[in-house]
Amino acid sequence: MGMVSNVRGLMMVVSMVICLTSVAYAAEGTATFYTPPYVPSSCYGYQNDGVMIAAASDVIWGNRAACGRSYRVKCTGATNLGVPQPCKGTSVVVKIVDYCPPGCQGTIDLSQEAFSMIVNPDAGKIKIEYNQV
Numbered sequence: 108m109g110m111v112s113n114v115r116g117l118m119m120v121v122s123m124v125i126c127l128t129s130v131a132y133a134a135e136g137t138a139t140f141y142t143p144p145y146v147p148s149s150c151y152g153y154q155n156d157g158v159m160i161a162a163a164s165d166v167i168w169g170n171r172a173a174c175g176r177s178y179r180v181k182c183t184g185a186t187n188l189g190v191p192q193p194c195k196g197t198s199v200v201v202k203i204v205d206y207c208p209p210g211c212q213g214t215i216d217l218s219q220e221a222f223s224m225i226v227n228p229d230a231g232k233i234k235i236e237y238n239q240v
Contacts, residue, residue: 133236136166136214138180140222140231141207149206150174158220162205166214173203177240180215182226184234193230200240 145160146153150171161180163173178201182194199221207216212232219228226233 133179133181133238134214135183136235136237137186137212138182138215138217138222138226138233138235138237139211139213140217140219140228142219145204145218148204150204156202156204158218159199159201160204160218161201161221162207162211162216163203164207164211164214164216165209167203168206171206176203177201178203178215178237179240180217180221180225180235180237182233183236185230186232186234187230190227190230193227193233195225195227197225199224 141162145158146155148154148156148160149162151174161178167173167176167178179198180201181198185191185193199217201215201217201221205216207213215235215237222228
């Protein structure tokens with residue numbers, strides 16, 4: 108009896124660890140930035156959603172499904188030699204309010220303000236890790 112409950116307990120712990128690691132998964136991509144005016148936006152028209160916002164590329168857009176989602180974005184490195192170490196070591200949470208159309212240069216196009224919080228804006232385009240929060 109004791110052995111069976113120990114095995115069940117172990118299985119429950121393993122299941123919980125698997126669930127926790129899948130939640131913590133961060134995707135890799137790139138980020139660029141865009142400048143005001145931020146309205147109108149594809150998701151909310153002329154509603155002002157502040158400046159901690161972003162536009163989603165086709166990678167996460169999902170035919171408007173991304174509208175309103177929040178993503179934590181962290182700079183992981185440079186994409187060019189212009190600014191070899193652009194990252195500030197911080198992350199930012201942004202709300203998707205707009206669409207970055209085909210030809211978009213990044214996975215997520217951050218507002219200028221959000222981009223500046225995590226990176227030297229002179230970099231223009233950076234490597235990122237991002238996950239939905």
